[in-house]
Amino acid sequence: MLDVAGRTASAPQPGSLLRRPSPGALIRTVVIVVLVLFTLLALPQLLSLYYVDYMTQVAVYAMVALGLGVLVGRVGLMSLGQIAVLSVGAWSAARLLFGTSQPFPLVLVEAGLITMVLGTVLLLPALRLRGLYLALITLMLASAVYVVLLTLNFPNGGHGFTGYNGNQIHIPPIRRPSIATSDPAYFRYAVVVAVLMFALVAIHIRTRPGRAWAAIRQSEPAALAAGINTTLYKLWAVALASFVTGVAGGVLAGAVHYLYSDDFPAYTSITILAVVLMGGAYSLWGAIVAALLMQLLPALLNNWGVSNDWLTILFGIGVVFTLTTAPRGIAEQFPKDMARLGGLLVRLVRRGKPGPAGTPEPVSAPAPAAASEAEAP
Amino acid sequence: MPSWQEFQPFIVTGLALGGVYALSGVGLVVLYQATGVVYLAFGAVGATGALIAWSLISVSLPGWLAWLVCIAFSGALTLGYGMVFGPLLARRTPLVKATATLGLLLILYGAMDLLWTTSGGEVRSLTLPTDAHKFSIAGVQITYTQLIGLVIGVVITLATAAFLRSTKLGTAMRAMANDREITATLGVPVRRVEAAAWLGCGVLAGIAGLLLADMVALDATTLTFLVISSLAAALIARLRSVTLTFAAALLVGLVQNLMVPIPSLSNYNNMAPFVLAVLALLALSRRSVIALSREEV
Numbered sequence: 001m002l003d004v005a006g007r008t009a010s011a012p013q014p015g016s017l018l019r020r021p022s023p024g025a026l027i028r029t030v031v032i033v034v035l036v037l038f039t040l041l042a043l044p045q046l047l048s049l050y051y052v053d054y055m056t057q058v059a060v061y062a063m064v065a066l067g068l069g070v071l072v073g074r075v076g077l078m079s080l081g082q083i084a085v086l087s088v089g090a091w092s093a094a095r096l097l098f099g100t101s102q103p104f105p106l107v108l109v110e111a112g113l114i115t116m117v118l119g120t121v122l123l124l125p126a127l128r129l130r131g132l133y134l135a136l137i138t139l140m141l142a143s144a145v146y147v148v149l150l151t152l153n154f155p156n157g158g159h160g161f162t163g164y165n166g167n168q169i170h171i172p173p174i175r176r177p178s179i180a181t182s183d184p185a186y187f188r189y190a191v192v193v194a195v196l197m198f199a200l201v202a203i204h205i206r207t208r209p210g211r212a213w214a215a216i217r218q219s220e221p222a223a224l225a226a227g228i229n230t231t232l233y234k235l236w237a238v239a240l241a242s243f244v245t246g247v248a249g250g251v252l253a254g255a256v257h258y259l260y261s262d263d264f265p266a267y268t269s270i271t272i273l274a275v276v277l278m279g280g281a282y283s284l285w286g287a288i289v290a291a292l293l294m295q296l297l298p299a300l301l302n303n304w305g306v307s308n309d310w311l312t313i314l315f316g317i318g319v320v321f322t323l324t325t326a327p328r329g330i331a332e333q334f335p336k337d338m339a340r341l342g343g344l345l346v347r348l349v350r351r352g353k354p355g356p357a358g359t360p361e362p363v364s365a366p367a368p369a370a371a372s373e374a375e376a377p
Numbered sequence: 378m379p380s381w382q383e384f385q386p387f388i389v390t391g392l393a394l395g396g397v398y399a400l401s402g403v404g405l406v407v408l409y410q411a412t413g414v415v416y417l418a419f420g421a422v423g424a425t426g427a428l429i430a431w432s433l434i435s436v437s438l439p440g441w442l443a444w445l446v447c448i449a450f451s452g453a454l455t456l457g458y459g460m461v462f463g464p465l466l467a468r469r470t471p472l473v474k475a476t477a478t479l480g481l482l483l484i485l486y487g488a489m490d491l492l493w494t495t496s497g498g499e500v501r502s503l504t505l506p507t508d509a510h511k512f513s514i515a516g517v518q519i520t521y522t523q524l525i526g527l528v529i530g531v532v533i534t535l536a537t538a539a540f541l542r543s544t545k546l547g548t549a550m551r552a553m554a555n556d557r558e559i560t561a562t563l564g565v566p567v568r569r570v571e572a573a574a575w576l577g578c579g580v581l582a583g584i585a586g587l588l589l590a591d592m593v594a595l596d597a598t599t600l601t602f603l604v605i606s607s608l609a610a611a612l613i614a615r616l617r618s619v620t621l622t623f624a625a626a627l628l629v630g631l632v633q634n635l636m637v638p639i640p641s642l643s644n645y646n647n648m649a650p651f652v653l654a655v656l657a658l659l660a661l662s663r664r665s666v667i668a669l670s671r672e673e674v
Contacts, residue, residue: 078476126655129662131471131472132415132471132472133612133662135472136415136608136658137654137655139608140609140612140650140651140654140658143602143605143648143651144651147645147648150644151645265598266602267598267601267602274479274480307490307491309487309490309491310487311487312483312486313484313487313488315487316480316482316484317480317484319479320480320484323476324466324477
């Protein structure tokens, strides 16, 4: 189907969840656990509040990128409307948080489920379309949602279905969970939610749905012939992506306290797609790289007094180059490039060394390939 | 429900806007037919051209020169993009080709915001001299710009249809829409035909940019994403028929503007193109076809 990768064979290894872990998998698990612990415990202490706020956004957008990664990287559905999905999640969560006194995690799950149902129902008829037309229809739907949102406005403590109070004074902030009212605590909360969402997606990828998605991405007719219910599994992917993005919307609502329709312009979907393609839609790490590109980089640039427009330009160049030269994105390209660079340096050092035997080329030639195997996540 | 009198001016603006949508839609359809690229940067290119024209006029260059520069810039930029990235992506799916033009869109969008910053709250406007001349039909004031919008839409549609039907280059383009490889085998200079399509599309982007800057607003965001509305018309015609695109564009323009005087709908009028496109796409694809065709539709 969609060949963003420019090649066909790239199925995730099946069944590795249930098998006894290999040494590589063990190292990977340890790395992930250490990284998560570092993010949870040390990072809020190390960073100023300015960066903690932005890192919360990174956690939110990592979930958004994760959802889009499922669609683009697993099933080959290019969505140009993820910001609309995010805004639906944020809207539902804000409405529930103002309207009810339910605990925060329950609201997150409900926001995810509402978004899931809406996203699935909206895209159900569109699933007959494929490729380009499906991408364009998501762009149209997202633009329509934005127009509705501009009229409807985000709930701000008012009454009625929309919960919008036209009176702009004394707007109560959207509440946070009682255990995470401060910014660093809420950052930790957001990271925990993000880790749960990543785990949810990872489980999907490693079990039956993941294998079905891989089959569909390679060839829908072949998947159909193999007895895979393609409509069911495509819908499943849409539902999962919408759920994850809806939960992200809920976390976003609590993070910013006040939501405005202008925060969700339709073109942000294009930026999201750009960073997901650059980060790499085929690995879960790609989602984190994408979120860092989209949220941490602007924070750094702001700090250095560089205009964010340069970032937009950079993303544009990134999309063009990702599609033409490195279709698998930074998350997979960078370790390979580093391995290649390392191999090159090793060769240079050996050549420069006035050794008696002079190193033969063939010895160092396989090194990059081996290194890339080891370093690739 | 507002009276007929209240609708009348919106019919005029609707037809004028529809004419420009048609112009853009035809450009998008021809390029898609010849090269398989949905040119999502169409609006951004036109917007950049219009802003360049605005800058030239503000340093007191004659208007006609500025408009020519705008059109030439759009044509050259589009041709350049097509020549560099067209061959690189020629064998990829239409989806990848369309996504790559989003990259161009982002580059131009960032550059526009950087060079023509809007944070100062200043409002730019590009007024064509034809705004000042008006005439009226049945009591409705019509500016010449609005007339040009509709007329240019009609002219471009008819000219393109005739061009595709009866000229050698047009025949080559239609052949490439069917099968690029076979067309190349038959000795058609595929690259040159594609270059012609890119250039034509770019010129149309420049004209549309100028007209929309006058009719809607000279604003980078608005103009860049108006391409989505034009695309709606092209999508209703399934990116195939030029005449159908024209009809759809007029319909989209009319519906969008006729919703304005109706109080309960006026806030949602900008939704019209998208909703119409979605409905049309869903209606046209009732049959689910899974085929191993080269063209991913």
